[in-house]
Amino acid sequence: MKIVIVGGGAIGRLFAALLGRGGNEVVLVETQQAVVNAINQQGLGIMDFGLEDPDAVSFVPAKAVQDPVEISHCDCVLLTVKSYDTLAAVKSVAHLIREQSPVLTLQTGLGNIETIEKVIPRQAIIGGFTFMSAASLGAERVRHGGFGKTYIGELDGTISTRLTRIHRAFKESGIASTMVHRIIGRLWCKVIVYSAINPVSAILRVKNGSLVSRMEAITLMKRLIDEGKAVADASAIDLVYPDLYELLFDACKQSSDNLSSMLQDILNHKRTEIDSQNGALIRYGDQKNIALPTHQTVVQLVKLMERWGGGGQYRE
Numbered sequence: 001m002k003i004v005i006v007g008g009g010a011i012g013r014l015f016a017a018l019l020g021r022g023g024n025e026v027v028l029v030e031t032q033q034a035v036v037n038a039i040n041q042q043g044l045g046i047m048d049f050g051l052e053d054p055d056a057v058s059f060v061p062a063k064a065v066q067d068p069v070e071i072s073h074c075d076c077v078l079l080t081v082k083s084y085d086t087l088a089a090v091k092s093v094a095h096l097i098r099e100q101s102p103v104l105t106l107q108t109g110l111g112n113i114e115t116i117e118k119v120i121p122r123q124a125i126i127g128g129f130t131f132m133s134a135a136s137l138g139a140e141r142v143r144h145g146g147f148g149k150t151y152i153g154e155l156d157g158t159i160s161t162r163l164t165r166i167h168r169a170f171k172e173s174g175i176a177s178t179m180v181h182r183i184i185g186r187l188w189c190k191v192i193v194y195s196a197i198n199p200v201s202a203i204l205r206v207k208n209g210s211l212v213s214r215m216e217a218i219t220l221m222k223r224l225i226d227e228g229k230a231v232a233d234a235s236a237i238d239l240v241y242p243d244l245y246e247l248l249f250d251a252c253k254q255s256s257d258n259l260s261s262m263l264q265d266i267l268n269h270k271r272t273e274i275d276s277q278n279g280a281l282i283r284y285g286d287q288k289n290i291a292l293p294t295h296q297t298v299v300q301l302v303k304l305m306e307r308w309g310g311g312g313q314y315r316e
Helices: 010-021 033-042 083-096 112-117 161-172 183-204 208-213 215-234 244-254 261-267 278-287 293-308
Strands: 002-006 025-029 044-047 058-060 063-065 076-079 103-105 125-130 133-137 141-146 150-154 177-179
Touching: 002 010, 002 083, 010 025, 010 044, 010 058, 010 133, 010 141, 025 083, 033 063, 076 083, 076 161, 083 103, 083 112, 103 112, 112 125, 125 161, 125 183, 150 161, 150 183, 161 177, 183 208, 183 215, 183 244, 183 261, 183 278, 183 293, 208 215, 208 244, 215 244, 215 278, 215 293, 261 293, 278 293
Parallel strands: 002 025, 002 076, 025 063, 044 141, 076 103, 103 125, 150 177
Antiparallel strands: 044 058, 125 150, 133 141
């Protein structure tokens, strides 16, 4: 398949490297010219999961562009940009997206599908999310942080030919892909759980596994989950996982040695996605007259950290 990946951050690079190594033609769209130049000159470097030696990087041939107008066609567009860049990103590749060359969003947070719909017909959109983790290394490399499942699904719940084709390309590239009927409900489950993990890990500056080693952190995360679930129930969202606490513990343990994406953003002086995670749950709560005081507090804290508390180190 010819796959265009919009967003050259850690997850975008990881999918590009794995799909390229799996024999697909991959074009990465990235706004930073230095990253584009490095990838075009050297390829995409991937440090496979479990390796720590910075020299243990294998390079995969890949093409990168800054302006997607250079691309005439593709079989699928993967959207891996931050939620606040969704609208601009979709507009830049709208000429590539059709029902048979759909856009698959693998973004974190709520509201991305609705934003994409402002530009692209709903029938050309596939929903998805991933539990894989990664960290950028320099301009053209990525560290594979962990094997997690990637869920993809048609918004109408069908298992279509195009969905199956993407699923097959993922599987053949070593990506643990699962096609599902209820992608929206699963996405809400992930957002609710990670709206507990991400801000708490960022505020405390600890790896994900450390969050379940202290009862105070567990209690705080459970409170965030309870508030998020109340909004989902009031919004008639079909939550697929019956026990979100169990999902929380599993997520922390499976990514125990990883820094959450929100903590990585804080350490790197970058804007976080707090607005599309906790902020989105607050907005849905407002629609149902449900208060989310714990979410409101962590949003305020993370925004203060964006302004004044960036950089530094995390705690072991």
